[in-house]
Amino acid sequence: MLKVQEIHEIIKLIDESNIDEFCYEAGGTKFSMKKNKGEVVAAQPAQVQQPAPVQQPAAPQQQAQTEGNEQAKTTTESKETSAQQGGSDYDQEITSPMVGTFYNSPSPDQDAYVKVGDQVKEDSVVCIVEAMKLFNEIEAEVSGEIVEILVKDGELVEYGQPLFRVKSK
Structure with a gap:
């Protein structure tokens, strides 16, 4: 209990x-x-307040300008996303096997298990995930070079969430 x-x-x-x-x-x-999802209720009042159509001639220009800005943002975001996906040269991800708190070192006063550029083997410990006061050492389960660390020390992680990206040899 x-x-x-x-x-x-x-x-x-x-x-x-x-x-x-x-x-x-x-x-x-x-x-x-x-969880109670209160953010939906907070979003509705903002949608209810529509600007009055007092300035008819200016509204189409503003709308066109806003749509242009949104298209530019979307294009920029998709370029950044593809750059992140294509820019990071990796072919494997190490994922969290459980929900818990991510720690990159055995204790706060010790060095991280791995850093970007480090070589790992399948049995290399790469981090700890704490769940219900149990500290679980997570092994790489892949061999290669760590090219990206996706989680910060002390951050909560979900089951299956990518923690590291690895480039196999």
Whole structure:
């Protein structure tokens, strides 16, 4: 059975993560949480306030200018996304096998397990993911060079979330 302190920690972790719903069942006890999505309600009043069509001649120009800016942003964003995908020369990703907190070193006063440019083997420990006060060493499961670290130390990670990008040899 979960202790109150453990439940508080789970609530805090879920609140800080992107998880919307969480269920835990053990020993005949079931514990589940669901986030209240308040951001939808906050977004509706902004849509309700439409500018009055007082300035008819200026509105089409502003609309065309806004649409042009949005198209430019979309083009720029898609170029940046493709540059990030194509710019990083990798062919494998190391993903998180669980939900938890990512740590890049065994303790705060020690060096990181891996840095960009480091060579890893399949059994190399690359990080720790803490889940429910258990520190789980995560192995690379691939061989190659670390070309990108996608998560910051102390950040919450989801199951299957990419942590590292690796270029195989």
